Amino acid sequence: MFAVRTLARPAVATATSLSNAVQVRNMATLKEIQLRLKSVSNISKITKSMKMIASTKVAKAQRAMENARAYGNANNAVFLSAETKPASDSNSIFIAASSDRGLCGGIHSTVAKYTRNAIGGRPDVQVVVLGDKAKAQLSRTHRAAIALSFNQIGKDIPTFAEASAIVDIIKSSGVEFDNAHIVYNKFLSAISYEATAVEAYSEDTFKNSPNFAAFELEDDVLENLQEFTFANNVYWALVEGHAAEMAAKRSAMENATKNAGEMINKLTLTYNRGRQAVITNELIDIITGASAL
Template sequence: MFAATRVAVRPAVAPLSNATQARNMATLKEIQQRLKSVQNIEKITKSMKMIASTKVAKAQKAMENARAFGSSSSALFENAETKVGEDAKTLFVTASSDRGLCGGIHSSVSKATRRAMEHRSASELVILGDKPKAQLQRIFAKNIRLSFNQIGKDIPTFAEASAIVDAIKRANIEYDNAQVVYNRFNSVISYEAVSIPVYSEEAIKASPKFASYEMEDDVLEDLQEFNFANSIFWALVEGHAAEMSAKRTAMENATKNAGEMIQKLTLTYNRGRQAQITNDLIDIITGASAL
């Protein structure tokens, strides 16, 4: 009688074990697919880190050359004591790029521009790069006069900066001074959003000590345009160096995180696989004992 009861109960238990086994198989397959996906991501981020590392050295060298010309232009107006009044009409130029995967590079200059324009709602804005444009146009859509993209795919050039200044001049944008907002390169792991002042011809003429240079009006116009282009070039090149360093750091962190996730997924998969094998052995032993 007891043996008959055992035989009647066994078929009711068997489907539950098969369902559990099927569920474990599905879970292991999902973990294996995710593991392969993370491994592919790790390969991509590692390659992007290597590419960014090769570009950092070139970007830093170009940045040092641009700094030499930029600091010389700034020293001229510092010696001439060029200034503008508090009610001066200011043009803001936000300099960044079009590409992502580089940390907070773009949001850094966007936030600095927003802070600078908080009390100057009537100021006009020129944006260099698609990323800061997407962030700033939500608040300052009416202030944007010009925007540029596809700048500095490799290392920005002075020709690109000159073309930007020509476009600003053709648009007849009036200003007493301009503030070029960009990311200053501090180190391979540090950058800071700052601005470069650029003055109009009238502001330069009104400088207390500028008369000692004995400069004619047509030469002054060329000087102003050159200084504007030089400042934008300086901002773009230095921002490019900061971007490449930030991208290398971001890809290094992403590769590290992917490696940690691979370790966790591998451990989970191995444990699940071991549990499945153990259950299979238990089913085999139980079935053999029932015979």
Template sequence: MLFTVSRIARPSAAPVSKAIQARNMATLKEIQQRLKSVQNIEKITKSMKMIASTKVAKAQRGMEAARVFGTASSTLFTSAETKAKDDDKILFVASSSDRGLCGGIHSSVSKATRRAVAEKPTAEVVILGDKPKAQLGRVIRNQIALTFNQIGKDMPSFEEASSVVDVIKGQGIEFDTANIIYNKFISVVSYEASIIPAFSEATFKASPNFAVYEIEDDVLANLQEFTFANGLYWAMVEGHASEMCAKRAAMENATQNAGEMISKLTMTYNRGRQAVITNELIDIITGASAL
């Protein structure tokens, strides 16, 4: 009877030890797999940071050129003392893009648009970019008149801005004042949501100092389309420069976070591996002492 109990008791201890070793080995394997995945992510984010860095300089050069023309249009309205009236029909144009992984670029435009629409509930909204469309569609779906995507995939051009203006006019969207909401580039690490105004023919013609320019009616229509497209191009280029800088900063932060995670996982893996080796040495020494 004693012999039978002893035979049952001995094998019960062995599976527990093997189970602990198997659990430790599985944990080490999981840590190793996660370490490799984080290392791959670090390579991707580092590459994306380098790509964004090369695009920042080009985007800033394009922004400086667009600012010259945009400032000229703004000066025209300022000199004519063109202002929106309280009962004007307002159109908001939210200018952003389709791409992600660039911080709060899209949220900045979306929040500014929501605040503007809250003050003018009857205003219509035109959205450039899939990201702000998804954010604004949940809140002001009924105010959205038109949306665009695949705009400014590389560097925004005046032709793209002109095409957007043509589509807006072709859809019969009327307005007295169009407020273009975009991300104004301040520095490589900061930006803020701002507004570029564009006015209709009637609003510009009603300006106090309009008679100084002596503009004919047929020229006025072309001028109105040009100033609208010019302001939209300015907004798109500034937003593109802000996006590239934000993307570079986001990828740099992601690379740093991945590096910190790699260090922690490496330390955890080395500690676990050392613990397994120590346990195996203890088993060997204990077995040798028993012999």
């Protein structure tokens, strides 16, 4: 009888050590899950706040976009009436309008992709980049083609003064062109957008239009008109791109908040299951110890 009790003691000790190991491992896991749950909850609060901020900015951006569209359509009506078209061997430049801000999905990638496809394999084309996001993407494939770049764009709704300053720097830098393709994200709805381009022409290109004589413009007036229409189209592209960016950011933050909520539910369920398993193991240990006594 003494031998049987002596042999049983190591088995009981082994079972107790295994139970303690499982309990310690579960406690560590529960602590990690609890920390992860707290981290995801904080991220959910941040994304929810960013969604609310983006929602307030979307309304203001849309109102500014409607005004910019009116002036932009007036520009296009002038060129359409004059039947302005660049020559087949014209010197073209591309202006990619984006911003410096992220957390808005792939909205900047569409501008960079459209610009790359439009440039194609032409080595003599120059590119002007508005915003650091498009610059980083275009630098990977067309670094040598980038003539100018601008940053500090996208913090607030763009203004016509900013567009005029950009045009002044482009003209003073010596970048010559017959027509400029201004690539931007066209606002379609609160959840959709597409990359497109609006044209701007030089004085000579506009002067060579078939119906230019009907306008009866003096040379100094023509120069002012060309600068105004160029700045106006840049302003249109920036403002409409900003509205599309704010809508995309709101959608991205809404999806991020939704994903964080789903992850919180899964982590909470996992934590409760693990905690229940630890409680069950402790009850088993108590009942086993009481039975042994």
